[in-house]
Amino acid sequence: MPRALTALQLAQQTSPPSPPAGYTAVSARAGDLLYTEDSAGVERLLAAGPTPVRATSAVASNSTTLADATGLGLALQSGRRYMFRFSGQYTAAAATTGLGLAVNGPTLGAEGLLANIHIAHTNQTPMLGAVTAYNTAILGTASAAATRMPWEVWGWIHTAAAGLLQLRLRSEVAASQVTIAAGAYGYAWAVG
Known part of the structure; x- marks a missing residue:
């Protein structure tokens, strides 16, 4: 069966x-x-909800400027309310290099955006922050270097226009690489 x-x-x-x-x-x-x-x-x-997404290869950045995480964008419709989640693992070039995460997306509706961002620096040191605007990164200040650590971005969004809800990343330290591992995923479901 x-x-x-x-x-x-x-x-x-x-x-x-x-x-x-x-x-x-x-x-x-x-x-x-x-x-x-x-x-x-x-x-x-x-x-x-839109089709879930998955990063089929690693996504890296060694810049302190936010950039789209290739393959991790959710196609949202206009005038809808969605709950969403992106999740995965990351590594960094050095323990002194943190990961920064944010989202960008379509024009917001009256109820806006709330994104909770969790980044594990190490097994004992988590980081959690919330943002209510696009391209506002929660920025880690350390990492477990080459040891994979989890990260998650979740929340809700009200759209006024259709477009991609895009995960974005950056490095804390210029020229020091952070890498989101292949297999990171995202999904959303409409709630109104």
Whole structure:
């Protein structure tokens, strides 16, 4: 028997799969909304959101200027509210070099943006900050150097225009490299 897909996995299929048990149809409408219909004709929202993204190769920076993290941009629709998450691991050229993370994206709606940014300097030293504006980095001041450490960016956004919600990175120290490891990912789901 095939393994059942989660609602998020169903939403990200390029063509709708067979419906879950007890449902007769899976359909996409209104852009990023995915619905099912049961045998009585009652619809149920399965999931909503843009296609998840994953970095297929490492993304590095040795600049103190923010740059887009290649492959980690989520296509959002206009006039929607989304919850989002980017997550992965990073390394740095030296223990004295920290990672900086931020987001950039489409024109914000009235409710704006709130992003929480967590960067682990070491196993014992986490860093957590919050931003409410694009291109405002939470900047680490240390790292575990070549040892991979986790990072996460999560929050919510209200869009006034369609566009990419893009993860951005920078190094704390000019000419000292920070690298987001391949496999970092991002996803979002519409909440209104």
